[in-house]
Amino acid sequence: MRKVVTREAIANGSLALLLLAVPFAAIAMDEPFYVTLATRIAILALAAVGLNIALGLGGLVSFGHAAFFGLGGYAAGILATHAFNAEPLLLGIPATTSMPVIWLVALVVCGLVALPIGAVSLRTSGVYFIMITLAFAQMIYYFAISWPAYGGQDGLSIYVRNSFPGVNTALPLPLFLICYGLLLLGLVLFWTLRNSRFGAALQAARQNPTRLAAVGIAPFNIRLTAFTVSAMITGLAGALFADLNRFTSPSMLSWHMSGELIVLIILGGRGRLFGPVAGAMLFVLFEFALGGITERWQLFLGLILLGVVLFARGGLMGFIAGRERHG
Amino acid sequence: MAEPVLEIRDLKKSFGALKATDGVSLHLASGEIHALIGPNGAGKSTLIHQISGSLTPDSGKIRFLGQDIAGLDMAARARLGLARSFQTSSLAQEFSALRNVMLAVQARQGTSLRFFRPVMRDRSLTEPAMAMLERVGLAGRAHVPAAELSHGERRQLEIATALALGPKAFLLDEPMAGMGPEGAKNLTGFLDTLRQEAPILLVEHDMDAVFALADRVSVLVYGRIIATGDVDEIRNDPEVRRAYLGEPA
Structure with a gap:
């Protein structure tokens, strides 16, 4: 085997520590706003880690992952609203404000929705796959807008942030640590999947589906599993995002959000373990720094994205950690 | 007959x-x-x-x-x-020669819906794959990505993956x-x-x-x-x- 500590491992460790350090420094400097910013980075990174399984490892350019991000958000919002109003859900099931239960609901709902969407979408490929995932996500978006029970166009406020046993989630730092912890778990899961038999088949399906079929592995099942797991992780991030903002809105479901997640991955490095983290840091930094100067900050982001696509295909991780090698 | x-x-x-x-x-x-x-x-x-x-x-x-x-x-x-x-x-171009053959070994062993054990530490995959590469005379190039192999070597690798099935x-x-x-x-x-x-x-x-x-x-x-x-x-x-x-x- 090669060197144990690679350049990529150093880069990954540095990014992880940097993100962890920001909120502590912010608290020390009495600037709690930066804690929120770091939390936003962690959550968007987690959402992109999910998409990175489908897009990065499997080459499945889903332009509909906002559907899962939003569904996770609505899971948090709806459960919190019912619990706040002390109204049971359907069939008298009591609602809850417990984050772990909400996360579980978000994971299950997103898995159950992703399975049929994936099963239909994965019959196509290329541009058709992009369009069909977009179409499904927009269907869910318009459904949310036209459903007045949960806010419709106005969205849904979470009056009291959901709770986590033994933690005061109303404070910014504990909430950051919860999100950061889940991001690390998501990264461990991505890493484990990538190195497993499943990951080998999934990456082969991206590189050459004919090769995969020629050894006797049907690409469809592998891709469907990847798409579903990918959606579940993005959904979990959506639940956290709703709790961070104490607000769920249809915009979480819109195609802008899907595009944003793809941009994060391309900026950071497609298929790279820390690509989504690097991408989310860069994105939120631009959003904050350029957004303070001009309302047209997305124009500059677009130019940078153009630069990355044209000159640095590996994204930020490709730039700092070099090309990826597979065993 | x-x-x-x-x-x-x-x-x-x-x-x-x-x-x-x-x-x-x-x-x-x-x-x-x-x-x-x-x-x-x-x-x-x-x-x-x-x-x-x-x-x-x-x-x-x-x-x-x-x-x-x-x-x-x-x-x-x-x-x-x-x-x-x-x-x-027709190979997985980014994968090394070894990983291309391992894919065939893995397929032969049954389902690929296994999510946890890292393949590179799985000797039931690496050892048979290495043996196949040795048979076709490609063992010395095991860790080279398929894209970087010579034309002749890729033909050998195709044979090795077929053999591994x-x-x-x-x-x-x-x-x-x-x-x-x-x-x-x-x-x-x-x-x-x-x-x-x-x-x-x-x-x-x-x-x-x-x-x-x-x-x-x-x-x-x-x-x-x-x-x-x-x-x-x-x-x-x-x-x-x-x-x-x-x-x-």
Whole structure:
């Protein structure tokens, strides 16, 4: 085997520590706003880690992952609203404000929705796959807008942030640590999947589906599993995002959000373990720094994205950690 | 005679007005190398695609190990033991040679829906894969990405992945293509020993290799088999000489 500590491992460790350090420094400097910013980075990174399984490892350019991000958000919002109003859900099931239960609901709902969407979408490929995932996500978006029970166009406020046993989630730092912890778990899961038999088949399906079929592995099942797991992780991030903002809105479901997640991955490095983290840091930094100067900050982001696509295909991780090698 | 490993009966496939496969029947018996020759555009690769499952024939039967495989896709046929190599190498380009072979080993061991154990630390994958690379003489290049291998090395790697499937029959589509004379000679020697493991349906342009290896030869011209026989019969068949070997009758 090669060197144990690679350049990529150093880069990954540095990014992880940097993100962890920001909120502590912010608290020390009495600037709690930066804690929120770091939390936003962690959550968007987690959402992109999910998409990175489908897009990065499997080459499945889903332009509909906002559907899962939003569904996770609505899971948090709806459960919190019912619990706040002390109204049971359907069939008298009591609602809850417990984050772990909400996360579980978000994971299950997103898995159950992703399975049929994936099963239909994965019959196509290329541009058709992009369009069909977009179409499904927009269907869910318009459904949310036209459903007045949960806010419709106005969205849904979470009056009291959901709770986590033994933690005061109303404070910014504990909430950051919860999100950061889940991001690390998501990264461990991505890493484990990538190195497993499943990951080998999934990456082969991206590189050459004919090769995969020629050894006797049907690409469809592998891709469907990847798409579903990918959606579940993005959904979990959506639940956290709703709790961070104490607000769920249809915009979480819109195609802008899907595009944003793809941009994060391309900026950071497609298929790279820390690509989504690097991408989310860069994105939120631009959003904050350029957004303070001009309302047209997305124009500059677009130019940078153009630069990355044209000159640095590996994204930020490709730039700092070099090309990826597979065993 | 025992039932053939692979049997094709009256296979037809047209692309518009072009009859690429026009009533082809042939079989592959155990222990033999059956060479399929013919001029460019005769429909050799089209035939291989239909047998392996990447093209659907218009009509006709394909039986493999006594089973009708018409309704099976490529992956299912591979799982039954039909291993193929491609005319132009078809590998996972970013993966190393070792990981390409490991993919075949993994497929042979059953489901790939295993999510936890890292493949590079799984000796039940790495060791058989390494052994296959050694057999084809590629062990020294095990950790080189397929994209960085030479053309000849990629052909060897294709053979190694086919071997790793432990197949019941090989479909080899021009394995010598683009190899130097030395490489072709080595591969000829290697394929000669391979027929003990599983019979080979060999599409090949290299006539030295075909005449050295084949137990039987079928000649395909314009989608039809115009002659089948042993090497001497084919060499002396006047119709074959006229249609393919390019000699006046």
